Amino acid sequence: MAETWNKKEREKKKRQNKKEKAEKKAERKENAKSGQSLDDMMAYIDENGNLSSVPPDPRKKVTVKLEDIEIGVPKHEPINPEDLIRTGVITHFNHEKGYGFIKDLESQESVFVHINSLKEPVNESNKVTFEVEMGPKGANAINVQLVK
Numbered sequence: 224m225a226e227t228w229n230k231k232e233r234e235k236k237k238r239q240n241k242k243e244k245a246e247k248k249a250e251r252k253e254n255a256k257s258g259q260s261l262d263d264m265m266a267y268i269d270e271n272g273n274l275s276s277v278p279p280d281p282r283k284k285v286t287v288k289l290e291d292i293e294i295g296v297p298k299h300e301p302i303n304p305e306d307l308i309r310t311g312v313i314t315h316f317n318h319e320k321g322y323g324f325i326k327d328l329e330s331q332e333s334v335f336v337h338i339n340s341l342k343e344p345v346n347e348s349n350k351v352t353f354e355v356e357m358g359p360k361g362a363n364a365i366n367v368q369l370v371k
Contacts, residue, residue: 313349325364336364
């Protein structure tokens with residue numbers, strides 16, 4: 224059975240690739256640094272997270288207490304009810320439609336108020352205290368009372 228020209232070319236390429244691979248392997252062995260000490264092979268991470276060949280300065284060491292590490296949800300601290308009560312001024316109130324807006328004096332944001340959330344009747348520019356509740360369309364004022 225006679226070999227075709229294509230088959231001879233493929234075998235020739237295979238031999239050439241094997242020869243090149245063996246030469247590269249021999250070159251790597253010659254240039255390899257054998258017998259490096261452990262200190263030469265060590266790598267350190269500096270305070271910025273970069274690899275370095277110099278060990279970190281022990282004076283810059285930061286100690287972290289085990290109790291300070293929080294994994295997951297942080298501990299829930301009880302909310303003071305007085306922090307939820309805000310004060311504001313009624314900027315607009317439509318008695319016919321039964322809604323209006325309160326401008327929070329602390330954050331200067333406008334909060335929607337419905338007539339059902341009022342404890343007593345109010346007018347525009349009245350100073351009131353209220354609590355904020357998040358509704359489907361945003362912040363709503365509830366438990367609205369006039370400041371006396």
